[in-house]
Amino acid sequence: MVKTFGEFLIFMQSMLVRKERLAVLWQRTLDEAILIGIDSVFIVSIVSAFIGAVTCVQIAYNLVNPLIPKSTIGFMVREMTILELAPTITSIVLAGKVGSSIAGGLGTMRITEQVDALEVMGINSASYLVLPKIVAAMLMFPLLVILAMVLSITGGYLAGTLSGAMSAQEYVEGIRSDFVPYNILFALIKSVVFAFLVSAISSYKGYYTRGGALEVGAASTGAVTNSIIAILLADYVLAAVLL
Amino acid sequence: MIEVHNVQKSFNGNPVLKGITCTFETGKCNLLLGGSGTGKSVLLQCIVGLMKPDLGSITFDGLVFTNNKVDIKQEIRRKIGMLFQGSALFDSMTVFENTEFPLKMLTPEMSKEERRDRVEFCLKRVGLENAGTKMPSEISGGMKKRVGIARAIAPNCTYLFCDEPNSGLDPATSIKIDELIYEITHEYKITTVVITHDMNSVVEIGDHIIYLHKGQKLWDGNKDEILNTTVPELKEFIFSSSLVRAAKKVDEETEGGLAAATSDEAINI
Numbered sequence: 335m336v337k338t339f340g341e342f343l344i345f346m347q348s349m350l351v352r353k354e355r356l357a358v359l360w361q362r363t364l365d366e367a368i369l370i371g372i373d374s375v376f377i378v379s380i381v382s383a384f385i386g387a388v389t390c391v392q393i394a395y396n397l398v399n400p401l402i403p404k405s406t407i408g409f410m411v412r413e414m415t416i417l418e419l420a421p422t423i424t425s426i427v428l429a430g431k432v433g434s435s436i437a438g439g440l441g442t443m444r445i446t447e448q449v450d451a452l453e454v455m456g457i458n459s460a461s462y463l464v465l466p467k468i469v470a471a472m473l474m475f476p477l478l479v480i481l482a483m484v485l486s487i488t489g490g491y492l493a494g495t496l497s498g499a500m501s502a503q504e505y506v507e508g509i510r511s512d513f514v515p516y517n518i519l520f521a522l523i524k525s526v527v528f529a530f531l532v533s534a535i536s537s538y539k540g541y542y543t544r545g546g547a548l549e550v551g552a553a554s555t556g557a558v559t560n561s562i563i564a565i566l567l568a569d570y571v572l573a574a575v576l577l
Numbered sequence: 578m579i580e581v582h583n584v585q586k587s588f589n590g591n592p593v594l595k596g597i598t599c600t601f602e603t604g605k606c607n608l609l610l611g612g613s614g615t616g617k618s619v620l621l622q623c624i625v626g627l628m629k630p631d632l633g634s635i636t637f638d639g640l641v642f643t644n645n646k647v648d649i650k651q652e653i654r655r656k657i658g659m660l661f662q663g664s665a666l667f668d669s670m671t672v673f674e675n676t677e678f679p680l681k682m683l684t685p686e687m688s689k690e691e692r693r694d695r696v697e698f699c700l701k702r703v704g705l706e707n708a709g710t711k712m713p714s715e716i717s718g719g720m721k722k723r724v725g726i727a728r729a730i731a732p733n734c735t736y737l738f739c740d741e742p743n744s745g746l747d748p749a750t751s752i753k754i755d756e757l758i759y760e761i762t763h764e765y766k767i768t769t770v771v772i773t774h775d776m777n778s779v780v781e782i783g784d785h786i787i788y789l790h791k792g793q794k795l796w797d798g799n800k801d802e803i804l805n806t807t808v809p810e811l812k813e814f815i816f817s818s819s820l821v822r823a824a825k826k827v828d829e830e831t832e833g834g835l836a837a838a839t840s841d842e843a844i845n846i
Contacts, residue, residue, distance in 0.1 A: 352647065355685060447665035454625050454738075455679050456654035 345538050349465045352458040362466035363473075370432050370467070370533075371474030375481065381427050382482035385419050386411060386489030394499035404500040408508020411490035413517075420482040421521045422569050425475065425528035429561035433536035436467055437557035440540025441550035449541070464537040468530060475529035476522045483521070524572050531564040578603045579624065579736065579768055584633035586619055593619050595792040596633070603638075604766040606759055606782040608773055611789035612814060617772045618740060620789070624770070625657055625738055626650060637736065655683050658729025660739040660758075664721035666713040672724050673709035676700060679732045699727040703757060719750035723757070730761060737762065739771040743778060755781045776815060779803060788814070 353359065393407045440463060443449050452459040487509060495502045536557035543553040579601040586594040593616045601607040609617045622628040624635055626642065635642045637653045658679075666675050676696045680687055687695070700706050703723040713721060722742055729737055739758055743751035759782040762769040771778065779786060783800035790810045798806070806812060 352651070354682070358682070442668075446663055446668075447661045448667055450627055451659065451661060451665040451667075453627060454654065454657055454659045455682065456651045456657075457682055 341542075342534075342538050345460065345464075345541065346534065348458070349460045349468075351461075353461045353465070354457065358462070359466055359469075362462065363469050366466045366470035367474050369435070370428075370470050371477060374428060374431055374474075374478060377427060377431060378424055378478045378482055379485055382420060382424060382486040383489035385423060386415060386486030386491075387493035389414055389419065389486075390490035390494045390505075391497060391499065394494060394497075404504040405508035405511065407494060407500055408490070408505040409511050410508075411494075411505075412487060412509040412513075415483055415486040415490070416517045416521050418569075420486055421479050421524040421528065422565065424479050424482040425525060425532065425565050426562055428475065428478065428529075429532045429536075429565060430558050432471065433532050433557045433561045434554040436533060436536035437540035437543075438550055438554045440464070440537060441543035441553040444541065444543045445546055445550060460541065464534075464541060467537055468533045471529040471533035472526050475525045475532075479521060479525040483518075520572075520576055523576065524569065527568050527572060528565050531568060532561045535561045535564055578638055579770070580636040581620070581624065582634045582636070584620065584623055584630045584635065586616075586623060586628065586630050593792050594623070594630070597789070597792075597794050598633075599787050599794050599797060601768055601770050602785050603768045604763065605769070605784035606762050607768070607770045608779060608783045608786045609770060609789060610773060610779060610783075610786050610814075612774060615789045616792040617774075617789055621738060621740060621770065621772055625659060626654060655732070656735040658732070658734030658737045660722065660725040660729055660737070660742055662740045662744050664713070664718075664725040666721055666724055666728070668713055670713075671709065672700070672705065672711050672713070672716065675713070675724055676709075676727045676731050679728060683732050695731060696727075699731045700724075702730070702761070703727045718745050719747075719754065722746065722754050726754075726757060726761065730765070733765075735767055737767050737769040739769065741772050741774075743773065743775050748777070751775065751777060752781065758782060774814075790814075 390407060390411050393410050394404075397404075397407060440449075443463070449459045449463070452462060491502070491505050491509075494500045494505050539553045539557040539560065540550075543549050581597055581599050581601075584594050584597045585592065597616075597620060609620065611617050619628065623630045624642075630643060633643070637656070640649060640653055642650060642653050666672075667678065670678065673696055676699055677692055680692045680695060684692075696709075697706065700709055703726050705720060705723050705727065708716060708720060708724075713724070716724070726739075737758070742754050742758060746754065755778050758769060758771060761767070762782075762784075771782070773779070780800050783803070785799055786797060786803055787794055788796040788803075788808070788811050796803075796806060796808045796811050803811070803815065806815070
């Protein structure tokens with residue numbers, strides 16, 4: 335465990351020495367941003383809209399006390415979405431999609447000697463391949479989380495009003511009450527940290543793949559599992575420290 | 578010229594290279610010959626810097642590569658071209674982009690037009706002038722090797738390393754790849770190191786052959802000398818090739834004479 339962590343730190347450090355030209359890294363970062371960000375919009379939209387809808391319906395189902403105003407449903411959907419569901423669930427979904435893709439891609443490059451080919455050319459393969467992925471993830475995750483927040487709250491609105499659980503006015507009143515702007519900042523900080531964890535852990539797993547196709551699969555699985563565990567641990571630590 | 582001095586490498590206490598000292602000559606096809614598991618690939622990886630030897634030194638035209646400053650290592654590496662066993666082409670790039678890649682990365686001062694001209698020249702040189710737009714998944718194994726060679730020579734490499742360039746190829750394509758490597762070596766006067774266990778390659782392109790056995794250099798010489806060797810392990814290796822045995826048989830029947838065929842020991846293998 336300690337050895338693996340030490341190797342991980344050395345891997346991180348190796349990205350920062352002998353860096354390629356900024357123009358090259360920037361172009362690679364843009365390419366990765368498309369793969370990590372734009373290509374994930376669909377899955378993030380579907381997941382977040384349904385999570386918002388289901389959250390709203392289930393809160394409405396549980397709030398049967400006539401003394402509690404219906405606008406509380408909107409308030410709870412907003413708080414759950416911003417503080418937890420949007421950043422954490424989105425990052426877990428992305429750990430599955432992006433993490434496995436990063437580990438699988440790098441693992442395949444490793445076993446087909448493409449990484450060695452870069453090294454022989456005198457290119458720092460860690461810097462060229464991994465650094466843009468991490469930077470792109472840290473740029474795109476917050477944007478995807480903002481999208482998830484909007485869609486999740488919209489999903490709650492549609493589910494709540496269409497099912498007749500509450501009126502549109504009550505929902506809007508709920509999501510506007512007692513709003514704390516810091517919560518948005520907290521969610522974005524979380525998303526940046528999760529982005530780093532997912533991309534760095536997945537890159538590490540893929541970069542050091544040895545063997546053949548089976549090992550690439552194992553690296554992808556390991557990347558997703560470890561990323562999710564890291565997200566949950568970091569989620570707790572950040573909540574304890576920042577709230 | 579590449580000089581390897583007393584290179585040793587072990588894995589988990591198991592010695593794979595046991596103090597190899599040899600020289601790879603400039604302008605020649607230097608063959609690293611040996612059976613499977615004799616340390617050829619490990620030696621090659623030590624030479625190109627993919628692996629660090631436990632002991633010993635490697636020098637490229639007087640510049641020490643092992644344990645030197647990163648800048649000097651980089652300077653040497655940028656003169657190295659390598660053809661990998663599986664070609665190692667970048668899947669996401671076309672044949673043209675694969676060939677252009679080292680130019681883009683290593684020679685930023687080159688204009689787009691200069692790069693295009695150079696890539697077109699290299700692809701033409703390996704006979705793939707019409708394959709530039711194809712993806713690696715759309716071309717044959719032999720073509721992939723050719724693209725690998727084009728990519729290796731694109732930045733005007735001084736040292737060309739080929740890791741089993743014939744693996745997975747049919748005999749006719751193997752010969753063409755061998756001929757291409759041989760021509761390029763002599764045309765551009767580069768130092769070429771080819772790993773092989775193919776006797777066809779030995780007799781086709783072996784300007785200088787180094788035979789490895791159990792992590793040690795047992796013999797070195799050229800393609801004319803190898804058939805006269807008196808080293809038993811090398812004889813055994815040579816005559817384990819069915820092609821050489823067949824050639825020897827024909828030679829004996831016609832009362833010709835492979836010099837090495839006089840050995841009873843070899844006949845009994």
